[in-house]
Amino acid sequence: KRVEYFKMMVPNRAGQGARALDVLHKAGVNLIAFSGFPQGGGAQMDFIPAKPAAFRKVAKKAKWKIGRSKRAFLVSGDDRVGAGAKLLGKLAERRINVIAIDAVCSGKGRYGALLWVSPTQYARAARALGAR
Template sequence: MAVKIYSAPYYTTTAPDIPGEACRLLSRLARDDVNLLAFTALPIGTGETQLVIYPLNTTWLADVARRTGLVLNGPHHAFLVQGDDELGALVKIHHRLCDADINVVTSTGLADGKGGYRYLLHVHPQDFARASDVLGATHIPSRWDNFELKIPRHFEASM
């Protein structure tokens, strides 16, 4: 598989750093059919956690936020990279950014156990457009475009 690099919007919210908070949010999103590309949780201070939500469909996430009072910060933009798991796979991506004098702010990568990897990559907001050009990033694949039109959400079917 060739390396594919996508622009991935994400949102943040905060929650108390206590057991069950992320579970409650994830359960709510699943109940309302909000599919996620990724999710992370990071401690940001005494008693508080930042939850980072990378939705497949931003409209559905915004709808849940409006209906439930969930306060979201965003959209922000990251890159979602996928490719074959090989030695040095991430080096090529970092070299391209380094050569363009673009700093990687945060990143997380995982091998999928099937010969591939996924990698979330963040740059400073002011560098995002340039990084997108340097990396040749595209929007989320077309099979995900208009996703909300292809699958009715279960709670809408009963209305």
Template sequence: MASRIRRVDYFYTTVRDEPGEAYRLLSTLADLGINMMAFSAVPVGPMHTQLTIFPDDTGRLQRIAREAQLRLDGPHPALLVQGDDRLGALAEVHAKLYEAGVNVYASSGVADGRGSFGYVIYVRPEEYERAAEALGV
């Protein structure tokens, strides 16, 4: 598999920075049958953490979150790159965005240790369509 790039949605919630907060959210989502493509936790100030989830089915998450009274902010657009882990793979993606004049304001990625990688790209809402077009999605 070369690289596959697709449009994705993400949702986030901000919690107190305490042990078990990510576990509570992730176990609740699993119990509700929500499958995720990605997840991140990032500190926001000294006492809070932003938990970000990328569901594989946005509509399903929205319905279930509403029923379960989960407070999630979103959906927000992002781009998900998945592919074969090879030298220069991310540079090629960034080159296309640079050539289109798109600024990547945040990103996060990981190699799985078996030859594949996943990479989430955040661009400003006003640049999202241009970024998607530059990446062919």
């Protein structure tokens, strides 16, 4: 599935993620995914909202500096041995470089993965993955 994500840089201090997620919770914004990690001297938070327009509205009201949305993929399926290898193999066959991937098992026989490719390879990756 094609998804939009927004990144926000924050100080790398305790509570930054909790505060941001609380703002979204109180506004009723549902996230498909959230990721946070150290970046430079601070931290980067990536938000993948179910409804990007609702996220933008809340971010603007909260005066967050989020910039333009970017694109990624959300992949899900039945959890089985080799699921990740098959997924990445589809892209490797077409010489599409994966910039980053985060994958998890739900514990209920399903897996999910977020993956990022270069904007110049996004359309090709979408075709390779059968993403809508």
